[in-house]
Amino acid sequence: MASELIEKYNVPGPRYTSYPTVPYWDEQLFTREKWKNSIKKSFKESNSSEGISLYIHLPFCESLCTFCGCNKRITKNHGVEDPYIKTVLREWEMYCELLEEKPVVKEIHLGGGTPTFFSPDNLKLLIDGIFKQAKIAAEPEMSFEGHPNNTNRDHLKVLASLGFKRVSYGVQDYNAAVQKAIHRIQPFENVKRATEQARETGFTSVGHDIIFGLPFQTKEHIIHTIERTKELKPDRIAFYSYAHVPWVKGNGQRGFNEKDLPTAAQKREQYETGKQMLRDAGYVEIGMDHFALKSDSLYKAVEDRTIHRNFMGYTNSKTQAMIGLGVSAISDSWYGFAQNVKRVEEYQNLVNNGMIPVYRGHILTEEDLVIRKHILNLMCKLKTSWYTRQEFFNGLPDVLVRLKEMRNDGLIEIDSNYLKITEKGRPFVRNICMAFDMRLQRNKPQTQLFSMTV
Structure with a gap:
């Protein structure tokens, strides 16, 4: 029966980090002015009561991971850090001018790309710059996506000193053949080091991302990966299906052939196997694709009925307004969505010319x-x-x-x-x-x- 259901319901479908989903935005009726009015309306309604969230997109990576669907720029030139941060802070300044009163920042998430491509000093420069023009909420939720290979103790110490308490590390899979196929060579020892250092420097929630359905991946690989994960006992785990969308992301997801991917039935077996292992290890399934220990804030958010879902995925608390800063970042005013331009040079040019760099969006009916x-x-x-x-x-x-x-x-x-x-x-x-x-x-x-x- 399970295989029949898989065959029946395995169709293309959205992950619903928004509604309407991006392909169904009415871009013809969207304008920059409508977006500004939308965010001002939301801000007036909610800033004093719940504050706002910030998502900051840091797009640079030193190498390409072929499973990744994010907007990124591959470079080893770290000279890009300083001008990019200055542009992000100028974009934030334009939003602060638009909002008229100081925003109360309840949540910050640094995504990418690879946020820890940036030096600890530059990450401090970025966050200090954000709070020069904002108030910090009483109990802020501040998190970042870390690459275990290049997140070091200095990164963690600086971010912890700024108020960051949560990090999610992209693990994906510990099997060498899978790692080679997705161009993400990442030994268990690196993940262990990064996880332990996060806890030692004051992070209270460490998450691991594990993907099933990757090229060459088998049920045995999932078992091995989760057995190793249990040794480190991360506070929460995102266990989700590889999204194979090469027609969207181009050559970045064509480092392997279609025949190298598990079938739908094999993927479902990988998921069911991993889910049971996580449950047996004390993790509670939350929403879709997420698991958390009962001691983690995500589980407590379910208990308190404050769990929310947006472009950052599941989050502990809801804010009506979420502003996305940086190239390709998506903002959500509740009444509307807006996405920034996707090319770094165009983004910097628009911001430096005094324009909020959105290029498409949707105003909700x-x-x-x-x-x-x-x-x-x-x-x-x-x-x-x-x-x-x-x-x-x-x-x-x-x-x-x-x-x-x-x-x-x-x-x-x-x-x-x-x-x-x-x-x-x-x-x-x-x-x-x-x-x-x-x-x-x-x-x-x-x-x-x-x-x-x-």
């Missing part, structure tokens, strides 16, 4: 806002309801029709006003969300836009 809440509920709480008029939208009867087969397959429990995803339905969260995705349903793509759901 009333229907979008309602559906967004339902998809967030499903992704974060595995349930949603429509008891009130505010939770209803005109397409809901059609959604319920699309969900009938999933109910018959035991993936969901549903009545006239309520939906809950079952344990059997957990692997198919993306498929269930797709039933609510009115923009996808009204305009189904003729070509493949998304990675496979299984």
Whole structure:
């Protein structure tokens, strides 16, 4: 039965870090002025009560990992650090001028690329520059993505002194053949060192990212990787499917052939094996693809019902406004989305000429806002309801029709006003969300836009 469900529901689908998803943004109606008005509105509503989040994209890497779908610039020239930081701080200054009063920063996440490509001194320069124009919340959530091969004790000490308490390390897989295929040679000893040094310097949450479905990967590789991971006992684990989208990312994901990838059934076996091992080791499954120890803040956020999902993935707490700084970064005002230009030179040119460097986005309609809440509920709480008029939208009867087969397959429990995803339905969260995705349903793509759901 499990293999039949995999075959049935293994279709291309979004990961729903936003709704509408990026391919369905209405870019024709989006303007820079509409975006500015959107972020000002959100800021006025929420700054004093909950503050804002910042995502800062640091795109540089010294080498290309062929599994990676991020926007990056490969270089060994560290002379790019200083001008890039100055541009990010100038972009932040423009937002602060737009917002009129000092923002309260509740959350900062440094992503990439490789944030630890930057020297510890330059990372300090960046964060100090952010807080010159902002207030820091009473209990901020500050985190970064670390590469175990180049995150050193100095990086960790400086970031800890600035208030960073969480780091996520990209582990992926410990098998040599897999590492060679994805161009990420990373011995266990490097991950062990980086994990231990993070704890020694004051980080209270250390996460590891593990990917299944990579080229040449087998169930035995997953078992080996998680056995080694258990030795280090990270506080949280992202255990997710490799997104094979070479038509989007070009040659970066063509370092291996399609035949080298596990089948959908093999990927599901890898996932089920890893999930059971993590549960046996004391990890609790959270939302989609995430696991945490009960002592970690992500688990506590589930208990407190404050867990949220945005372009950074799952996060401990919600802020209505999230500003993305840096090349390709995406911002979210709740009422709208905006993405910065993707080329470093264009980004720097726009900012240096006094322009907020967004090039596309979407202003949400009333229907979008309602559906967004339902998809967030499903992704974060595995349930949603429509008891009130505010939770209803005109397409809901059609959604319920699309969900009938999933109910018959035991993936969901549903009545006239309520939906809950079952344990059997957990692997198919993306498929269930797709039933609510009115923009996808009204305009189904003729070509493949998304990675496979299984």
